[in-house]
Amino acid sequence: QVQLVQSGAEVKKPGSSVKVSCKASGGTFSNYAISWVRQAPRQGLEWMGGIVPIFGTPIYAQKFQGRVTITADKSTSTAYMELSSLRSEDTAVFYCATVHNWGQGTLVTVSS
Amino acid sequence: DIQMTQSPSTLSASVGDRVTITCRASQTMSSWVAWYQQKPGKAPNLLIYKASTLETGVPSRFSGSASGTEFTLTISSLQPDDFATYYCQQYTSYSGGTFGQGTKVEIK
DSSP states (O other), X not given: OOEEEEOOOEEEXXXXXEEEEEEEESSOGGGSOEEXXXXXXXXXXXXXXXXXXTTOXXXXXXXXXXXXXXXXXXXXXXXXXXXXXXXGGGOEEEEEEOSSOBOOOEEEEEXX | OOOEXXXXXXXXXXXXXOEEEEEEESSOOSSEEEEEEEOTTSOOEEEEETTTEEOTTOOTTEEEEEETTEEEEEESSXXXXXXXXXXXXXXXXXXXXXXXXXXXXXXX
């Protein structure tokens, strides 16, 4: 099964953007449906969107449409999630995941 | 987007109890359901996928079932390690999808 390793914690200003990476190893990266999930402090899991690298076309949750961009680089087995127009409510842990495997999470703090 | 309504939001139970958590989809789905366990500060851990298939290494006291738009996670005999928060998620082979709101299982 695939292992997912995410980039490190980020601190961002309101209005800026953040790009989180998710490097896969141990599986056939191109065939996996990779999701991005947000979890605000003491809150539940929110599915933001996902991509199957072999298809290349991402699918976004309505709530995040227009503000999130999900991409995948098959040459490096890495998926990316970029969230723009950050606000304090975006302070959260962001996970990349397949159904069976999850990354360790990336804490993004939005603060002026 | 399909909505997943999960209940209860909190559940107080004792070791040895049988516990049932339910998710109801907002519409008939041509997708599957997964169940996850999450402990504080950790990533979620898959318990059940395709509504009723037990993930490798997960104890057999966990089981999942489906009836129409209603999906159920059952813990047959609650163990001390099972006190955690549980989430359902609908998904397909090409995309993840909506999570339920979560159920926190607490010690009674």
